[in-house]
Amino acid sequence: MVKRLFALIFIIVICFNYQLFAQDKQVKVIKVPELEKIIKTEPGKLKVINFWATWCKPCIKELPYFVAAQKKYSEVEFIFISLDYAENEAKVNAFSKKKGLDKSKMYLIDELDYNSWIDKVSPEWSGAIPGTLVVNDYGKEFFEKEFHSGELEQLIEKKK
């Protein structure tokens, strides 16, 4: 009986962990305080934080360069932050999987008063996407542009 109970608990724990594990690959809906943590400088770490949305054509065009760069530079942390509406979470997940973003940290920023937070990401940011924030030991730099072939790798080489 006890053995059975343990077995049951064991199975539940496994399932639960599996679910947690699976959730890691899903987009996480966040608010400003979490965003502020994500964009913080971390010693010795290079972070490439891409702001995008499923409806943003130039964003989608540049995503493959990010996915490719991520395979090449395992030491660089790639983070994707979607500006889709929170109600489109499922769509963002499906899309991310298709595009191969689900190997990285993915978030969806659910804050519609943009003027209250975009300056925190960068005063240089006009509020349009695509935009990419690069964070390293020396600080932050924001690129409000669509990256083309080779440009992102050049930037990473310069920043790492």
Added chain:
Amino acid sequence: MRKLLIFGFAIIVSLAFTAEKDGYAIGDKATDFNLKNVDGKMVSLKSYEDAKGYIVIFTCNSCPYSVAYEDRIIELQRKYAGKGFPVIAINPNDDKKSPKDSFNKMKERAKEKNFNFAYVYDDSQEITKAYGASNTPHVYVLDAERTVQYIGAIDNNTKNAADADKKYVEEAVDAILAGEKVPTEKTKAIGCTIKWAS
């Protein structure tokens, strides 16, 4: 002396460059334009007689933020056109880069949504460059003398009018109509990048 000249020249060049890149600042006098409306007629600011000001909005069909604001733009026109403060919406996007923003598609959208304001096409993108708009929707509130009094977003909620508790454009227009200083002169115009012709 020569160095000073070069230095001075460099400053002039950099200023000229900045001015071109950034477009209008608060207090600048905005240019008039003559652009084709969805009804086929040409629209200028001077065609509005006795205007007390103008709400010039760079917006388009294709950007989800622009679409989210359509009803609020209709509402601005309903509320302020009668007070001598009309809305003029300008589509700045190149239709080769963004086929959904062609003049024909503008006409379709205006009809579908019953736009009560002028929706004109800046097909040369010259006016957009002169104003310095970068995103859609991007608002310029001008007073009767076409002096720029507000630049930025319509309000502080990109999705729901009901949840917006800062209505920047309305506050600016109300202030101008009351002869007062505009409370918030500049915000960031959240939206899509303007699709420039290559």
